[in-house]
Amino acid sequence: MIRLLKILEFALSSLGRRKFKNFSIIVVYSLTITALASVLLLTSSLKKTALNVLVDGPNIVVQRLAGGRHDLIPTDYARIIEKIPGVGRVKPRIWGYYYDSLYHANYTILGIDRGSEQFAMVEGKTPAGDEQCMVGQGVAEAQHAEPGMDLLLINSKGIGYSCEISGTFKAKSALWTNDLIVFTTGALKRFFTMPDGLATDITVEVFNAGEVALVAQKIKRLLPDTRPITIDEILHTYESIFNWRSGMMLTIFTSSLLAFSILAWDKATGISREEKREIGILKAIGWDTGDVLTLKLCEGAVISVTAFLIGISLAYIHVFLLNAPLLVPVLKGWSVLFPRFHPVPYIDGYQIIILGFLTIVPYMASTVLPSWKAAITDPENAMRGV
Amino acid sequence: MAGIIQVERISKYYNRNQPDEVRALSDIHLTIAAGEALVVNGASGCGKTTLLGLVGCMSRPTSGSVLVDGRDVSRLPERFLGDIRRRTFGFIFQQLNLIKSISVLENTLLPLYPGKLSMKEMKIRAEEILARFDLNTRAGEKVSRLSGGEQQRVAIARALIHQPQVIIADEPTAHLDSVLAAELLDILSGLNREGKTVLIATHDPFVSNHSLIDRVIRMRDGRIID
Numbered sequence: 001m002i003r004l005l006k007i008l009e010f011a012l013s014s015l016g017r018r019k020f021k022n023f024s025i026i027v028v029y030s031l032t033i034t035a036l037a038s039v040l041l042l043t044s045s046l047k048k049t050a051l052n053v054l055v056d057g058p059n060i061v062v063q064r065l066a067g068g069r070h071d072l073i074p075t076d077y078a079r080i081i082e083k084i085p086g087v088g089r090v091k092p093r094i095w096g097y098y099y100d101s102l103y104h105a106n107y108t109i110l111g112i113d114r115g116s117e118q119f120a121m122v123e124g125k126t127p128a129g130d131e132q133c134m135v136g137q138g139v140a141e142a143q144h145a146e147p148g149m150d151l152l153l154i155n156s157k158g159i160g161y162s163c164e165i166s167g168t169f170k171a172k173s174a175l176w177t178n179d180l181i182v183f184t185t186g187a188l189k190r191f192f193t194m195p196d197g198l199a200t201d202i203t204v205e206v207f208n209a210g211e212v213a214l215v216a217q218k219i220k221r222l223l224p225d226t227r228p229i230t231i232d233e234i235l236h237t238y239e240s241i242f243n244w245r246s247g248m249m250l251t252i253f254t255s256s257l258l259a260f261s262i263l264a265w266d267k268a269t270g271i272s273r274e275e276k277r278e279i280g281i282l283k284a285i286g287w288d289t290g291d292v293l294t295l296k297l298c299e300g301a302v303i304s305v306t307a308f309l310i311g312i313s314l315a316y317i318h319v320f321l322l323n324a325p326l327l328v329p330v331l332k333g334w335s336v337l338f339p340r341f342h343p344v345p346y347i348d349g350y351q352i353i354i355l356g357f358l359t360i361v362p363y364m365a366s367t368v369l370p371s372w373k374a375a376i377t378d379p380e381n382a383m384r385g386v
Numbered sequence: 387m388a389g390i391i392q393v394e395r396i397s398k399y400y401n402r403n404q405p406d407e408v409r410a411l412s413d414i415h416l417t418i419a420a421g422e423a424l425v426v427n428g429a430s431g432c433g434k435t436t437l438l439g440l441v442g443c444m445s446r447p448t449s450g451s452v453l454v455d456g457r458d459v460s461r462l463p464e465r466f467l468g469d470i471r472r473r474t475f476g477f478i479f480q481q482l483n484l485i486k487s488i489s490v491l492e493n494t495l496l497p498l499y500p501g502k503l504s505m506k507e508m509k510i511r512a513e514e515i516l517a518r519f520d521l522n523t524r525a526g527e528k529v530s531r532l533s534g535g536e537q538q539r540v541a542i543a544r545a546l547i548h549q550p551q552v553i554i555a556d557e558p559t560a561h562l563d564s565v566l567a568a569e570l571l572d573i574l575s576g577l578n579r580e581g582k583t584v585l586i587a588t589h590d591p592f593v594s595n596h597s598l599i600d601r602v603i604r605m606r607d608g609r610i611i612d
Contacts, residue, residue, distance in 0.1 A: 006499045006508075010492075017487045281483045282496065284444055286475075286548065288468025291500040376464055378445040379471075 004298075007291065011298035026307045033311020033359060034318065040351045041319045042327050043243075045343040050238045052344075054231055058091075058203035059212045061229045062219055072198040077223055081204055084218050086211050092199030094188050098153065098181070103142045109181045111188030123147075124167025130187035133163040138178035140168050151181070156193045163187070204228075271370040279371060283379035292375040293368060300367030304360040312352065320345045390420040390552065390583055391441055396450030396460070398436050398608075410436040411608045414450070420551070423574070423584040425594050428605035434587035435480065435556050437605070441585065442475045442554045443467045472497060476545035478555040480587075482537055484529045490516065490540050491525040497548040515543045519573075534561040542573065552583040559590050571596045 015022050062081065064073035075092040082090045094111035112126065124147040127133055133151055135143075145151055147165050155161045169177035183191065204219070206212045216228035271279075279292055287295075318324060320343055398411040411433045418424055418441075426434045439445045440452055443459050452460045459470055476497075477483075484493050491512055498508045516522045519539040529537055538561055545553060553574065559567035567590070575598040578584050586593060594602050604612035 002502065002504055003500060006505055009505065010499050013488065013492060277483075278485055281485060283468060284442075284471065284477055284479075284483065285497045285544065286468055286472025287496075287500050288472075289465045291468065378464070380439045380445040 003291075004294065007294050008298045011295050011302060014295070015299055015302060022303060025303055026310065029304065029307035029359070029363070030310040030314065033308055033355070034314040036355055036359075037312050037315035037352070038318050038324060038327055040355060041315055041347060042324050042343055044348040044351060045319065045346045047239060048346040049344050051235065054235055054238070057231065059206040059209065059231050060204040060216050060219070061093075061234070062202040062204060062223075063227045063229065064201075064225055065227050066225070072194070072200065073202055073226065075197050075199050075202075077226065078202050080222055081202065081219055084215055084222070086207050087215060088205035088207050089203075090205070091203045093201050093203055094185055094192070094194065095200045096192055100142075100153070105139075105142050105179070107139055107179050107181050109183065109188060109191070111183050111185035113185055123170055124165075127163075127166050127182065127184050127187075130184050130190075131163055132166040132184075133187075134167045134169070134182040135165055136169045136177040136180040139181055140165070153181075153191070155191045161191060271374060275371075276374045279374040280377075280379045280381070283375065289372070289375045293372055296368050296371040297364065300364040301360075303367075304363040308356055308360055316345075316347075319343055390455060391416075391418040391585075392451075392453040392456075393417070393437075393441060394451045394453070396440060396447040396452065398433075398440060398445070399448045402448060409608055411440070411447070414608075414610055416603065416610065418552075418583060418585060420583055421578070421581050423578045423598050423600045424586070425599050425602045426585070426587045426605060427589060427594050427602050429589055432605045433608040434589075434605060436608075438554050438556050438585065438587050442477060442552075443471050444477075468500070472500065472548060472550075474551050476548065476550035476553045478538075478541050478545045478553070478558050480557040480560055482541045482561075484537060484540055484544070486530040487528065489526050489528055490521055490532070493529055493540055494521075494525075494543045494547055496544060501548065511547060512543075515547050519543050535563070535566045538562055538566070538570065542570070546577070550582070552585060553577060555584070555586045557588055557590070558586060559588065559593055564592070567592060571598055574598055 062073065062077065064071050064077075073092070078090045078092050081087060096109055098107045098109050099105075100107060124134070135145065135151065139151075140146060143151060145165055147167055149165055150162045151165050153161050153163075163183065169180065188194075189196075204215065206215050212230050212232070216230050219226060219228045282292055282295075283289075318326065324343060393414055393416040396411060396414045397409070400408040400410060414437060416437075426437060428434055436445075440447050440460075443452070443454070443462075447460050450460070451458045454470060454474055459467065462470075485496070491509075494512045494516060495508050498511070501508075503511070513522060513525070516525055519542060521536065521539055521543060524532065524536065529540060532540065538558070542558075545555075555574070558570055558574075562570060571593065574584050574586070575596075578598055584598070586599075588594065593599070603610050
């Protein structure tokens with residue numbers, strides 16, 4: 001242990017002697033890690049946020065299809081679904097999209113029952129009446145609005161519609177609520193001019209999570225013009241979207257990893273005459289091959305671990321403190337509006353370990369291999385740089 | 387007195403079986419007793435440095451054997467030789483082979499890093515030896531800032547810090563004026579009196595004729611002639 005600490009001390013001193021070279025390697029290495037880790041951190045955060053929100057949501061969403069197109073669903077269907085054994089709360093839902101031509105943004109508008117407790121993640125109050133609404137942070141920022149102020153929209157008849165903002169959603173649910181405007185169901189019906197007895201879709205809760213697929217099959221059998229979408233299907237869709245997007249970004253960043261690998265390979269295929277000479281001197285004065293390899297391992301470990309930690313820290317700052325300005329346009333945005341999105345800090349340890357393995361190990365190998373080649377030659381030859 | 391080093395009929399070729407093959411040593415037979423001070427004398431290129439390298443386990447003979455303390459080291463894998471070099475030999479190279487970008491202290495400490503001494507013990511020992519060579523005030527300076535003579539003394543300090551049994555010096559006076567050369571030989575004499583074996587390669591008659599020296603062997607064209 002003492003020997004290792006002493007060689008580590010010498011390694012640090014040795015690294016200090018080649019400041020510019022080692023600093024350059026750390027910069028390139030850190031930026032590569034930052035790029036790759038940013039994609040992984042943001043994707044993990046988006047997935048985690050989606051999962052957190054969806055887990056608390058309904059087990060099944062039932063839509064009606066007319067000619068393969070999503071159509072309004074009769075609220076009577078809820079009573080049929082309620083009778084299926086194992087089904088809990090069944091609720092018709094009214095929602096839709098709204099394009100705000102003034103701010104060039106799409107909002108999602110949702111109706112809830114007056115005094116509903118379904119939104120726990122709120123600052124302020126849920127709408128107490130038809131003249132009130134609740135908005136996501138993105139909407140509030142886009143409109144420069146806050147609780148107590150009025151929100152002005154154009155309804156389906158082309159008439160201006162004003163409502164008081166009673167509250168905003170917390171950042172924690174931003175993935176889900178950022179572009180959301182919530183009215184009371186009655187207000188939204190009037191806003192969309194929807195006939196009575198119809199809803200956008202129906203949400204279904206199932207007591208036993210293991211029976212969700214079975215209940216979905218029964219709904220489809222009882223109501224053939226419907227399309228029951230289970231929570232697993234929604235999660236799978238999100239997963240696929242984020243994986244596809246992060247895969248796309250990782251493909252792009254693979255080029256930087258490739259460039260780094262070339263750098264590492266270049267280092268692996270040879271060391272300078274001066275480095276060989278130093279290895280020769282160390283061998284000549286009594287260091288054995290293992291000591292030289294330990295020294296080079298320490299040097300490689302210090303550089304790669306330092307660069308890795310810097311890279312991960314920069315990625316964390318980029319994603320969670322600066323809101324990933326370089327990645328957000330590609331990785332999120334399933335709707336148009338995401339003027340400001342605050343990813344929830346979440347780190348998938350497994351991914352970080354894999355990233356560390358894929359970058360630290362090759363770099364360490366590239367450091368140790370050429371030194372090993374020099375270390376197994378006779379000191380006399382190594383000192384001559386042969 | 388038992389020979390600490392026995393060289394038995396060794397030959398050394400460079401670029402063996404190639405058009406530019408060089409025969410550096412031929413059929414060398416030599417025994418060096420413990421505590422002996424021996425000079426290997428000869429013109430440049432006669433094979434002195436090669437012989438010292440083989441004796442000091444820095445390279446391997448093409449044929450023949452080198453025995454250190456009765457153990458044949460000429461066929462040992464490289465991984466075992468580091469320990470033998472560290473325990474047995476202290477080298478003073480002709481080109482000094484200091485690492486010029488690190489300090490006097492760090493250069494002096496180099497042989498001790500793989501050993502068992504703690505950093506504190508290492509530094510105490512380094513301070514003692516640097517004081518002995520009047521280098522204690524320059525311990526923190528980079529070697530590149532030192533004069534040739536001072537660099538030579540750093541090389542000697544480094545060769546001695548791990549208290550080797552055998553000191554091997556290749557043209558140790560090559561970079562020194564007559565005063566410093568005399569000083570160096572006095573140091574080597576002192577070490578020899580302490581029981582160290584001293585092996586010097588030189589073509590400097592001042593060294594060969596010094597009272598320190600017990601025996602002089604002469605080489606020409608890779609062979610011992612006298």
